[in-house]
Amino acid sequence: MKTFPFIYNQPKEFLNFLQPKEWADFFLGELNPRFSVTTTKAKVIDIREETADAKTFVLKPNWLWKGFLSGQHVPVTVEIAGRRVTRFYSLSSHPNDKYLQITVKRQKGGLVSNFLNQNTKKGDILEIGEASGEFVLSKELPKELLFLAGGSGITPIHSILRDLQALNYSGKATLLYFVRSVDDIILKSSIDLIEKNNQWLTVHYILSDVPKEGYTSGFLTKEILDQYVPNLKSTSVYVCGPSPMQTKALSLLEGLPVKSELFLLPGQNLTNVKKEGTVDVYLSLSHKTIQVKGERSILDELEEQGIYPQSGCRMGICHTCVCKKQAGAVTDLSNGEKSQLGEENIQICVSRAESNLELEL
Amino acid sequence: MRTISKKLNKEEIEAFGKEVDSLREEVMSKVGKEDADHIRFIYKTYRYTEVLGRGLIHFSFEPISFVAGTLLLSISKIINNMELGHNVLHGQYDWMNDPKFNSRTFEWDIVCNAHQWKFYHNYMHHTYTNVLNKDHDYGYNFTRLTEAQKWKPVHLTQPFTNMFLAMNFQWGIGAHGYRVEYLETPKKLRKKKTLKDYKAVFFKKIEVQMLKDYILFPALAGLNFPKVILGNLLANLIRNLWTYAVIFCGHFTENAESFTTEEIAGETKAQWYLRQLKGSSNLDGSNLFYTMTGHLSHQIEHHMFPDMPAKRYREVAPRLKEICAKYGQHYNTGSFVKQFGSVWKRIIAYSFPDHIANKVMGKRKKYLEPSIVLSQPSFQVSLPTEEKSVSLT
Ligand code: FES
Numbered sequence: 001m002k003t004f005p006f007i008y009n010q011p012k013e014f015l016n017f018l019q020p021k022e023w024a025d026f027f028l029g030e031l032n033p034r035f036s037v038t039t040t041k042a043k044v045i046d047i048r049e050e051t052a053d054a055k056t057f058v059l060k061p062n063w064l065w066k067g068f069l070s071g072q073h074v075p076v077t078v079e080i081a082g083r084r085v086t087r088f089y090s091l092s093s094h095p096n097d098k099y100l101q102i103t104v105k106r107q108k109g110g111l112v113s114n115f116l117n118q119n120t121k122k123g124d125i126l127e128i129g130e131a132s133g134e135f136v137l138s139k140e141l142p143k144e145l146l147f148l149a150g151g152s153g154i155t156p157i158h159s160i161l162r163d164l165q166a167l168n169y170s171g172k173a174t175l176l177y178f179v180r181s182v183d184d185i186i187l188k189s190s191i192d193l194i195e196k197n198n199q200w201l202t203v204h205y206i207l208s209d210v211p212k213e214g215y216t217s218g219f220l221t222k223e224i225l226d227q228y229v230p231n232l233k234s235t236s237v238y239v240c241g242p243s244p245m246q247t248k249a250l251s252l253l254e255g256l257p258v259k260s261e262l263f264l265l266p267g268q269n270l271t272n273v274k275k276e277g278t279v280d281v282y283l284s285l286s287h288k289t290i291q292v293k294g295e296r297s298i299l300d301e302l303e304e305q306g307i308y309p310q311s312g313c314r315m316g317i318c319h320t321c322v323c324k325k326q327a328g329a330v331t332d333l334s335n336g337e338k339s340q341l342g343e344e345n346i347q348i349c350v351s352r353a354e355s356n357l358e359l360e361l
Numbered sequence: 362m363r364t365i366s367k368k369l370n371k372e373e374i375e376a377f378g379k380e381v382d383s384l385r386e387e388v389m390s391k392v393g394k395e396d397a398d399h400i401r402f403i404y405k406t407y408r409y410t411e412v413l414g415r416g417l418i419h420f421s422f423e424p425i426s427f428v429a430g431t432l433l434l435s436i437s438k439i440i441n442n443m444e445l446g447h448n449v450l451h452g453q454y455d456w457m458n459d460p461k462f463n464s465r466t467f468e469w470d471i472v473c474n475a476h477q478w479k480f481y482h483n484y485m486h487h488t489y490t491n492v493l494n495k496d497h498d499y500g501y502n503f504t505r506l507t508e509a510q511k512w513k514p515v516h517l518t519q520p521f522t523n524m525f526l527a528m529n530f531q532w533g534i535g536a537h538g539y540r541v542e543y544l545e546t547p548k549k550l551r552k553k554k555t556l557k558d559y560k561a562v563f564f565k566k567i568e569v570q571m572l573k574d575y576i577l578f579p580a581l582a583g584l585n586f587p588k589v590i591l592g593n594l595l596a597n598l599i600r601n602l603w604t605y606a607v608i609f610c611g612h613f614t615e616n617a618e619s620f621t622t623e624e625i626a627g628e629t630k631a632q633w634y635l636r637q638l639k640g641s642s643n644l645d646g647s648n649l650f651y652t653m654t655g656h657l658s659h660q661i662e663h664h665m666f667p668d669m670p671a672k673r674y675r676e677v678a679p680r681l682k683e684i685c686a687k688y689g690q691h692y693n694t695g696s697f698v699k700q701f702g703s704v705w706k707r708i709i710a711y712s713f714p715d716h717i718a719n720k721v722m723g724k725r726k727k728y729l730e731p732s733i734v735l736s737q738p739s740f741q742v743s744l745p746t747e748e749k750s751v752s753l754t
Contacts, residue, residue: 014569
């Protein structure tokens with residue numbers, strides 16, 4: 001169990017204790033802020049304006065970057081007022097490109113999307129993580145493809161289209177891109193170029209708010225689907241966009257193989273709960289008891305009271321906020337399920353307090 | 362309890378608490394980039410001083426660079442323990458969401474395990490500040506500092522045991538950790554095994570510390586190893602003496618008060634603030650001195666707002682002082698020499714039985730109404746005399 005000459009620690013524990021990685025990171029960071037042995041960081045080498053409220057950032061990652069598949073997203077961490085905040089963004093570039101590219105549209109009240117659009121300059125360093133996500137092409141390419149994009153939901157689809165091009169796709173693909181007005185079309189020139197060079201792709205821009213001549217207007221409906229993709233039977237569908245469109249699409253396309261990626265703003269997944277009174281949350285590591293309402297996520301409610309547990313995506317993906325619940329029940333906000341009363345690990349960014357809680361925080 | 366502060370009635374105490382609360386809120390709302398930059402600067406200084414210090418010790422051939430290296434290493438350890446470690450472990454920088462500065466992940470360069478320390482310090486000491494039998498930091502179980510503690514002949518030795526503690530302070534802190542944890546376990550749950558488990562946590566930390574300072578780094582110096590051992594020993598000693606001095610000045614100066622469990626039963630937040638004030642004492646000095654004490658020079662502010670980024674205490678202090686003056690509360694502060702002197706006066710005095718101790722300590726001054734009442738409008742003072750007769754009479 002113990003190895004000589006270490007009586008209480010394994011040699012490995014001792015090595016960890018010496019923090020070799022932290023030291024290396026520190027001095028590498030002093031040399032060049034992009035260098036690190038623990039964190040994937042990227043330098044912003046170009047910024048392109050897509051629309052009035054969306055920008056594309058071209059990123060040069062460091063040696064820890066492991067690559068990605070078209071359609072995947074990365075966590076992007078920025079520091080805002082001294083605080084690290086993480087959000088996920090789809091990569092809009094193609095895996096074979098020399099540099100990475102994310103396209104970020106400003107969201108109303110979105111902390112990070114606004115920060116990136118307003119404050120990020122060429123030469124800045126962004127902390128990114130590993131790419132992940134299931135919104136990718138299957139190994140065997142389907143004969144027919146339908147892409148439904150809404151707003152900034154075009155970014156992963158753009159990457160997938162580029163991938164299809166690289167793979168010499170020989171089937172048939174249709175892209176229906178729902179967007180508020182012509183001026184809101186993101187990555188338009190690039191999409192048009194792909195369409196021009198490839199027989200298999202047809203693109204339709206559908207304006208939902210500001211109609212314009214030469215463009216169809218409206219929202220996603222059965223009629224629009226029938227109009228552009230009459231032969232839906234054997235089509236594989238990729239949907240990416242805001243949640244109302246998502247829900248609509250899923251109901252219209254029942255029975256078809258649909259892959260969807262939902263873009264959520266933090267806090268959007270909360271069912272509107274109103275509660276009376278408060279419940280006690282006992283934080284067992286800091287020996288504090290605080291009262292929360294149990295209306296929003298535990299993370300939100302703790303932060304409101306000046307307690308900042310570790311967190312990342314705030315939407316249940318990254319597991320940074322996982323913490324052991326020793327007692328009490330919570331509701332999982334992503335599916336509305338109520339948990340057991342006993343000990344278990346919970347993600348406090350997507351859990352709402354249901355009863356008095358005891359958390360290892 | 363003898364006090365030199367004005368006795369306040371219930372309403373006054375609550376009003377005092379309200380003012381302190383709003384001061385806290387105001388300052389906390391400003392916390393942000395500036396504080397993040399500060400702690401990162403401190404972190405940088407700690408890393409550089411350690412590398413430079415250890416480098417100099419290793420490659421020194423004459424005494425001057427050896428001394429410089431040893432001093433740099435001591436500074437590094439002091440910064441690591443005080444401005445960085447102590448404050449980070451209080452959760453002052455948890456909001457940054459950076460694992461480097463997070464109280465859950467931080468571990469420091471001292472034989473005391475961070476987790477155990479957080480229990481007995483953050484929780485026990487900060488909640489039950491200066492409450493006899495509850496605050497285990499009060500005299501660290503062997504120093505008698507008030508007549509409320511019963512005198513025993515063994516207390517005669519406390520000047521010597523304290524000198525010994527000063528030199529080995531990190532060991533005192535570390536050993537304190539598991540004992541407090543054990544003593545605070547409900548009696549029913551206490552088993553021989555629990556004590557052993559708590560102790561193992563401490564030993565685990567000792568082992569890595571010892572390996573690092575006295576085996577790994579000396580071994581790297583080859584035949585020069587005795588020099589590295591000596592340098593590390595001295596650096597640890599200097600750090601120990603410094604932290605002892607700063608920490609003892611925090612609660613054991615002449616006018617710092619102690620409390621009993623009966624006194625604090627049913628205490629409100631405002632009363633808690635007041636107790637933190639009466640039980641703590643500050644040190645005056647320069648900004649560099651403040652940083653080197655980890656801002657424990659502002660013990661009073663630290664005890665009222667333990668999770669506020671420590672550098673903010675500098676701006677809080679003058680305003681808190683004003684509030685204290687308004688309510689006639691003694692704000693215990695003084696130079697390092699004066700405060701540390703009074704700590705030792707107290708340690709020596711109470712090593713003797715009460716009749717001698719009381720003579721040495723003398724009578725505590727009564728609260729005196731300040732000659733200028735702060736709440737009076739200032740025009741009464743500043744008006745020229747000729748006009749005064751015209752406009753005011
Ligand atoms: S913060 Fe990412 S899972 Fe909760």
